[in-house]
Structures are given as C-alpha cells and as structure tokens.
Amino acid sequence: MEIFLVEDSSLVRARLADMLDTIPGAHVVGEAGQAQAAIRDILALRPDVVLLDINLAEGSGFDVLRAVCRQAPEIDFYMLSNFTADPYRELAERLGAREFFDKSGEIERVREIVAQRAAAIHH
Secondary structure, X not given: OEEEEEOOOHHHHHHHHHHHOOOOOOEEEEEEOOHHHHHHHHHHHOOOEEEEEOXXXXXXXXXXXXXXXXXXXXXXXXXXXXXXXXXXXXXXXXXXXXXXXXXXXXXXXXXXXXXXXXXXXXX
C-alpha cells in the first residue's frame, strides 16, 4: 500500500514515515509540506492513502482535499491536526476526508487505521 504524507514539519513527517514503515505492506511514496506540491504529486502518484495536516507552509490541507478528492476519489484521505474543533472536522468530512485525528493524542490510532487498510488491500 502506498502512502503520501502532507505535513509542513519535516520532523513530524519523518516521525510519521518511521511509524508507517513498521506496517507490513505499507510504504511512503512521497511527501510534501506545501499544498500545491502535494496536489501535483498526489495526482501524479495516485497513492492509496494520504495523511494530511491542515496547516501547511503554503496553503492548507483543505486546499488539497478540494483539489484532489473529486479528481481521485479512490484515494483515502486522513486528516491529522492540532486543530480539532468540530468545524474543522466537519469541513474535512464534507471535503472528502475519511477520518480526522488529533495529532497530539491519536497518532497510534492513525497507525491502526492505516494497518487495517494495508491488510485489506493485501487480502
């Protein structure tokens, strides 16, 4: 299963990549810290899963969802953010995110969900 990471912090991207590398059958195929680069690369690579932060160096995760979900509905988007108020969650869902995770307390849950998705693809 191919995963793309969209996160403005290179440190957080590295931590996520290390965590995801422990999932059998999953590998990170790309990373971006800006919305336009993410949109371009996700549409080119068509990964199975995108982990997407709201706050990016330029643009936002919502910009990525708006641009990509309609063109590539087969991709599963999972939002990760420190901004977890209901309006953010609701907008993410409306724009096509499958789930929304609090970066400060639900990282292990992200790993579980991605591992379940990887297992489903490989069966």
